[in-house]
Amino acid sequence: MSEHEGESKREKDEPFIILGGSAKEGKEEKKESHKKSDSEEYVIDLSLTKKLFEGKHKKLFWKVAVYVLLLIILLLAAQLRLIPIDTYPEGAPLASADPWWQYRHAREIYEQGYPGTDIKIVDGKPLYWDYLHDAPTGGPAPKEFYIYFVGYSYRYIGQYFFPTLLEYIKFTPILFAVLATLSMFLLVRELFGAKSALMAAFLFGISAPFLQRTVVGHADTDAIIGFFTLFTLFLFFRAWKKKSFLWAGAAGISLGLFGFTWPGGYTATAIILVLGAFIYYALRLLETTLFSEGPLSEIKWYYLTLIFVTVFAELILFMKVGLTRVLLYGGAFLFIISAIIPLVILLVKGRSKFRELLIEEWRGFAVLAIFLGIGLVMVAIIISPLHANLLRSFEGFLQLRSIQRAALVPGGDVIRNVLLTVAEFNPTDPRIITFSTHIAVYILAAFSLFALPIWLYKNIKGEKSHFAMYVVPFILLWVGSTYFASLNAVRFIENFSMPMVILASVLIGTGDYLSVFNLKKSWHTISTVVLAILVIFVLVGVPNISPVKGANQIGAPYVQGAIGLAERAGGGEAPNWLDFFKWARENTPKGTIFASWWDPGHAFTALAERPTVADGSQNHNHVHDLALMFTLNNSGDVDLALKLMEKYNISYFYTSSDLIGKYGAISFLGTGKAENYEMLAVDKTQVAQSGGGDLLIPYPFDIQTESGKVPTVIILNLKNNGTDADVVWRIADSPARKIARFYFNTPDGKLQYRESNLTNETIDMMFYVLPGYGNAYFLQKHIETNLLTRLHIFEGRGLEDYFEKVKDFGGEIKVFKVKYDKLK
Incomplete structure (x- = not known):
C-alpha cells in the first residue's frame, strides 16, 4: 500500500477537523491536540465556503438568492396592500363605485351560475340580462x-377559507397584484436578466399608479389587467426567444383570457407586439439589402437619407397637424420606404437572399401567427368578432380623445359623452404624468437609455440578435403608446408605469453589459457599488416633483411615497350611505326604481338591491335625462322633470351633498354650460362687532373681470343675538349693495328667510348661510331655482304637490317619493 493510499483510508475511516489549515489525524494526534495551550490561536479554513462562489456552486447560490429576494419583494407588495384593511366599515369592505359592480355580478355567478338578474331572449337567442342597472x-x-x-x-x-364572498373578493386585488409583480419579474428576466428583473419587480410592486388601485378592498379589474398584460408578454417573448410553438400557444391562450378580462383595451398589447414585429422585419430586410453586398448596398446612403428626411417630415407634421395623422399617413409612408421597397428589391434582385431570410425567419412568423390566431379566435367566440378586430381597435386608439369628446345626437337633442365628466378619463399633461409615475422612475430610465445601446450591441454581436432587434423597438413603442394614452385619459398612467418601470430597470444590469469593453474585474466591482448607491439614493432620497408648476409643495421619495399612499388608501362607503342602502332594501318592494346622479349606482344596486336609472355603466341617454332633471329651473319645468321621471317609472328620487360639488359636470351634460355652486368660506380673522353690538361676518372672494381679479366681500350682519340679519355685497371700493334673497339659521336652529325689493341697489341673487356660519352658498337665480337646490337645500319646500320627502340620512342624503297625480 502506498503512502497516499494509506492517507485515503484514514480519511474514510476516521473523522477529521480542519484547524489552522492542517488535519489532526489519529487518536494520538487528538490527545496531543488537547494538550495544546488554551492560548493557541485557531483559524477556520474558508476554502470550502469559497467553493460556494465558484463554478456551479456560484450559479446555485445566485439562483437561491434571486428567489429569496423575489419572495421578499412579493411579500412586500402584499403587505403594502394590506395596510388599509381596517379602514373599511363593517359589512362594506370594498372601495366605492366599481368594486361593487364586480361584487354584485360575482355574487350572481356564485348563486345562480350566470351574471345578471334574468335570461332574456333576444333575436331568438338567450342573453344574460341585468334589470338592476339602466332601469x-x-x-x-x-x-x-x-x-x-x-x-x-x-x-x-374560497368558501373554505373565507366566511362570505364579500370577504373573499376583498382580498383578490392583492392576489392579482402579487401575480402581476411576479409576471413583471418573469418578463424582465426574459428580456434583460435576473438583476434587472428583481429591480423591475420591486419598482412595479410599489408603483403608485398601480398600488393605489390594487389595495385590499379595491376589487376592480386593475390588478388582473396588470397581471394579464405582463403575463401575456412574458409568454410571448419566451416563445419568440425559443421560437417555440408551444409557448406561442400558451401566450395566445393568455391573450384570449386577457380579452375576456378587458374587451375594450386588451388589443393594445397585441397591436404593440404586431407593430414591434413590423419594425423587426423591416430591420431584417434593411440588414439583408443594405449590408453584406445586398441589392441596395451601392445606394444605401441615399436610401438612409430618404428615411431620415421622412422621419424629420413626420416630426414637422406632428408639430403642425397632430399625432393621429402622423401615425396614420407618415408612419405608413415610412414603413413603405423602409420595408416594402427592400422587400420588392429582394424579390426582384436577391431571391436567394430572400429565401435564406425566409428560412431563417419563418418560425418567428409562425410564433406570431399562432399567438394572434389563438387569442383573437378566443375573443371572437367568448365576446364577439367585433372585439377581435385589431384594425378597428387601432383606429379607435388613435382617435381616443375625439371619441371621448364626441356628442351623440339622437332625435335632435345633443347627448354629450359622459366620459367628458369622468375624472379618470380626463386628459392630462406631462407634469401630472411625471408626478404620478414619480420623477425617480424618469431618472433611472434616463440612465438606462445609456445602458440600452450597450445591451443591444452585446446581443446583436452574440446569438440573440433576432431577440434584441425585437425587444428594443417593442419597449419604445410601449412607452410611446401608453404615454399618448395617458395624455388623453389620466387612468392610462397606470399602463404607462409598466414599460417605464422596465426601462428604468435596464440600468441595474449595466455591470453585466460592461463586459463588451473588456474592462478589468475591479472596474466591474466599482461600477456595481456606484450603481447600487445611485439607485438607492434615487429611490429613497430624491423627492417627487410638484404636480403644479411653481408650487412649493413636493412629494415624498419613491419608497416613502408608496408607504404613505398605502396608509391613505381605503375608506369605503360612509355610514349615511350604508344606512340609506339598508333602508331602501328593507322598506321598498323589489323592482322599485330609484334615481339620482350615476356615481353611487354600483354600490346602490349591490347593497340596496334595487334598480337604478343610471350607474357607473354610464348610459349616455339616461345620464342626459338625469342631468335635465337636476338642472330644470322654473315652475313650468317641474312638469317636464316629472315627465322625464315618468318615462323611467321612477318611484324615489334622492339627492346627496356631493352633488353640489359635481354640479359643473351635471350642468355641462344637461345644458352644455358647466356651472358650479359658489361656496364661500368665512374669514374668521375679520369677524367683528359693530358699534351697536351686531356681529359682522365677512365672506371674501375674488371675481374675474376683463381687467383681472377684483377682491370682493359679502358681509352678514347678525342682529338681536342672531335672530335677525341682513347681508350686503361690497365690490372693491364701490358702495355696498343688498342681496335680494338670503337664508340663515338662528342659534336655536330655525331657518330664516329675508327678501329685499329689486332696485338698482339690489343684486338679484341668493345668499344661503349654512348652520354655524362657516360656509355659505352664493347662487345665481337659475341655480337657486333648479331642482337640485329646491330638493336638497330647501328640502322640497314649494314642491309638495310633486315630491314627498320620506327620509333624511344625516342631512347628506335626502329621499323623495315622486308623485305623478298632479302632472299636467
Missing part, C-alpha cells in the same frame, strides 16, 4: 373573466 329596460349583463373567476373560485375553494 327600467335594463341591459346585457357583463362578460368579464374577473367576475367568473371570483364567483367560481369562491364556490370551489
Whole structure:
C-alpha cells in the first residue's frame, strides 16, 4: 500500500477537523491536540465556503438568492396592500363605485351560475340580462373573466377559507397584484436578466399608479389587467426567444383570457407586439439589402437619407397637424420606404437572399401567427368578432380623445359623452404624468437609455440578435403608446408605469453589459457599488416633483411615497350611505326604481338591491335625462322633470351633498354650460362687532373681470343675538349693495328667510348661510331655482304637490317619493 493510499483510508475511516489549515489525524494526534495551550490561536479554513462562489456552486447560490429576494419583494407588495384593511366599515369592505359592480355580478355567478338578474331572449337567442342597472329596460349583463373567476373560485375553494364572498373578493386585488409583480419579474428576466428583473419587480410592486388601485378592498379589474398584460408578454417573448410553438400557444391562450378580462383595451398589447414585429422585419430586410453586398448596398446612403428626411417630415407634421395623422399617413409612408421597397428589391434582385431570410425567419412568423390566431379566435367566440378586430381597435386608439369628446345626437337633442365628466378619463399633461409615475422612475430610465445601446450591441454581436432587434423597438413603442394614452385619459398612467418601470430597470444590469469593453474585474466591482448607491439614493432620497408648476409643495421619495399612499388608501362607503342602502332594501318592494346622479349606482344596486336609472355603466341617454332633471329651473319645468321621471317609472328620487360639488359636470351634460355652486368660506380673522353690538361676518372672494381679479366681500350682519340679519355685497371700493334673497339659521336652529325689493341697489341673487356660519352658498337665480337646490337645500319646500320627502340620512342624503297625480 502506498503512502497516499494509506492517507485515503484514514480519511474514510476516521473523522477529521480542519484547524489552522492542517488535519489532526489519529487518536494520538487528538490527545496531543488537547494538550495544546488554551492560548493557541485557531483559524477556520474558508476554502470550502469559497467553493460556494465558484463554478456551479456560484450559479446555485445566485439562483437561491434571486428567489429569496423575489419572495421578499412579493411579500412586500402584499403587505403594502394590506395596510388599509381596517379602514373599511363593517359589512362594506370594498372601495366605492366599481368594486361593487364586480361584487354584485360575482355574487350572481356564485348563486345562480350566470351574471345578471334574468335570461332574456333576444333575436331568438338567450342573453344574460341585468334589470338592476339602466332601469327600467335594463341591459346585457357583463362578460368579464374577473367576475367568473371570483364567483367560481369562491364556490370551489374560497368558501373554505373565507366566511362570505364579500370577504373573499376583498382580498383578490392583492392576489392579482402579487401575480402581476411576479409576471413583471418573469418578463424582465426574459428580456434583460435576473438583476434587472428583481429591480423591475420591486419598482412595479410599489408603483403608485398601480398600488393605489390594487389595495385590499379595491376589487376592480386593475390588478388582473396588470397581471394579464405582463403575463401575456412574458409568454410571448419566451416563445419568440425559443421560437417555440408551444409557448406561442400558451401566450395566445393568455391573450384570449386577457380579452375576456378587458374587451375594450386588451388589443393594445397585441397591436404593440404586431407593430414591434413590423419594425423587426423591416430591420431584417434593411440588414439583408443594405449590408453584406445586398441589392441596395451601392445606394444605401441615399436610401438612409430618404428615411431620415421622412422621419424629420413626420416630426414637422406632428408639430403642425397632430399625432393621429402622423401615425396614420407618415408612419405608413415610412414603413413603405423602409420595408416594402427592400422587400420588392429582394424579390426582384436577391431571391436567394430572400429565401435564406425566409428560412431563417419563418418560425418567428409562425410564433406570431399562432399567438394572434389563438387569442383573437378566443375573443371572437367568448365576446364577439367585433372585439377581435385589431384594425378597428387601432383606429379607435388613435382617435381616443375625439371619441371621448364626441356628442351623440339622437332625435335632435345633443347627448354629450359622459366620459367628458369622468375624472379618470380626463386628459392630462406631462407634469401630472411625471408626478404620478414619480420623477425617480424618469431618472433611472434616463440612465438606462445609456445602458440600452450597450445591451443591444452585446446581443446583436452574440446569438440573440433576432431577440434584441425585437425587444428594443417593442419597449419604445410601449412607452410611446401608453404615454399618448395617458395624455388623453389620466387612468392610462397606470399602463404607462409598466414599460417605464422596465426601462428604468435596464440600468441595474449595466455591470453585466460592461463586459463588451473588456474592462478589468475591479472596474466591474466599482461600477456595481456606484450603481447600487445611485439607485438607492434615487429611490429613497430624491423627492417627487410638484404636480403644479411653481408650487412649493413636493412629494415624498419613491419608497416613502408608496408607504404613505398605502396608509391613505381605503375608506369605503360612509355610514349615511350604508344606512340609506339598508333602508331602501328593507322598506321598498323589489323592482322599485330609484334615481339620482350615476356615481353611487354600483354600490346602490349591490347593497340596496334595487334598480337604478343610471350607474357607473354610464348610459349616455339616461345620464342626459338625469342631468335635465337636476338642472330644470322654473315652475313650468317641474312638469317636464316629472315627465322625464315618468318615462323611467321612477318611484324615489334622492339627492346627496356631493352633488353640489359635481354640479359643473351635471350642468355641462344637461345644458352644455358647466356651472358650479359658489361656496364661500368665512374669514374668521375679520369677524367683528359693530358699534351697536351686531356681529359682522365677512365672506371674501375674488371675481374675474376683463381687467383681472377684483377682491370682493359679502358681509352678514347678525342682529338681536342672531335672530335677525341682513347681508350686503361690497365690490372693491364701490358702495355696498343688498342681496335680494338670503337664508340663515338662528342659534336655536330655525331657518330664516329675508327678501329685499329689486332696485338698482339690489343684486338679484341668493345668499344661503349654512348652520354655524362657516360656509355659505352664493347662487345665481337659475341655480337657486333648479331642482337640485329646491330638493336638497330647501328640502322640497314649494314642491309638495310633486315630491314627498320620506327620509333624511344625516342631512347628506335626502329621499323623495315622486308623485305623478298632479302632472299636467
